Amino acid sequence: MSTVRKPIGVFDSGIGGLTLVKALVEELPSESVVYFGDTARVPYGTKSKSTIVRFSLENVKFLLRFDVKCIVVACNTSSSWALPTLRKYFKVPIIGVIRPGAMAASRRTRNKKVGVIGTRATVESRAYETAIARIDPAIAVSSQSCPLFVPLVEAGWLNGSVCRLVTEQYLDPLNQQGIDTLILGCTHYPLLASTVGQVMGDGVALIDSAKETVAEVRGMLMSQDLLCDQHAKPRYRFFVTDEADHFTQLGEQFLGRSIRSVERVNYR
Ligand code: DGL
Numbered sequence: 002m003s004t005v006r007k008p009i010g011v012f013d014s015g016i017g018g019l020t021l022v023k024a025l026v027e028e029l030p031s032e033s034v035v036y037f038g039d040t041a042r043v044p045y046g047t048k049s050k051s052t053i054v055r056f057s058l059e060n061v062k063f064l065l066r067f068d069v070k071c072i073v074v075a076c077n078t079s080s081s082w083a084l085p086t087l088r089k090y091f092k093v094p095i096i097g098v099i100r101p102g103a104m105a106a107s108r109r110t111r112n113k114k115v116g117v118i119g120t121r122a123t124v125e126s127r128a129y130e131t132a133i134a135r136i137d138p139a140i141a142v143s144s145q146s147c148p149l150f151v152p153l154v155e156a157g158w159l160n161g162s163v164c165r166l167v168t169e170q171y172l173d174p175l176n177q178q179g180i181d182t183l184i185l186g187c188t189h190y191p192l193l194a195s196t197v198g199q200v201m202g203d204g205v206a207l208i209d210s211a212k213e214t215v216a217e218v219r220g221m222l223m224s225q226d227l228l229c230d231q232h233a234k235p236r237y238r239f240f241v242t243d244e245a246d247h248f249t250q251l252g253e254q255f256l257g258r259s260i261r262s263v264e265r266v267n268y269r
């Protein structure tokens with residue numbers, strides 16, 4: 002197969018990376034995708050750096066079986082801790098979600114006060130702070146981990162009083178910091194954008210790292226002459242490490258379209 006027609010590999014700790022695949026399908030509709038969700042070992046956001054790096058290395062090895070032309074680390078937690086190691090061990094281009102999100106937030110802020118929300122591991126890594134400081138050291142970054150957001154989204158509680166209360170509890174400190182830009186630094190959070198937007202108010206711009214990352218993927222593929230032509234018919238394949246049924250049902254909400262087949266793999 003010509004390199005151009007090879008699929009893009011995407012991995013996540015579970016289902017959440019489908020928000021990135023949604024953006025990929027919308028923005029690059031001719032590209033084929035192989036998605037790998039490590040549903041047996043999710044969440045990554047509560048785990049240590051060494052575990053997150055080990056899992057991420059295994060996930061890349063799995064995707065390389067499909068001769069992918071590049072790999073997108075959809076998971077913010079993996080991107081935060083594992084990206085340098087992945088790039089050290091593998092030759093294939095690997096794109097994470099942190100830098101694109103940081104770039105977009107840096108472009109967007111007017112008052113140079115940016116907030117970041119993510120899993121505990123992402124916030125502890127300070128990866129967004131580091132990336133933003135490289136772009137513009139004058140930007141002040143305030144971070145907040147929101148551990149209840151992932152289970153809320155997976156339970157489908159995207160609105161309503163409980164969701165609103167939890168969101169206020171997490172985001173009030175960021176509101177008090179006077180941020181004007183907030184990075185949704187977790188795969189699941191775009192589904193909470195409406196509640197987060199209400200709590201933060203109109204004056205705060207929400208940055209979806211997944212969308213920004215797809216723009217970076219496009220740029221990388223164009224610069225390497227690897228962008229699929231507009232007439233190519235894409236193929237989407239989904240692999241998970243735990244039961245496929247649950248992934249299919251919930252995944253359709255994340256992806257916003259039906260998922261035809263999901264294969265369960267035992268890749269060790
Ligand atoms: N995919 C993870 C992320 O974006 C959230 C779920 C998890 O904790 O594994 O950080």
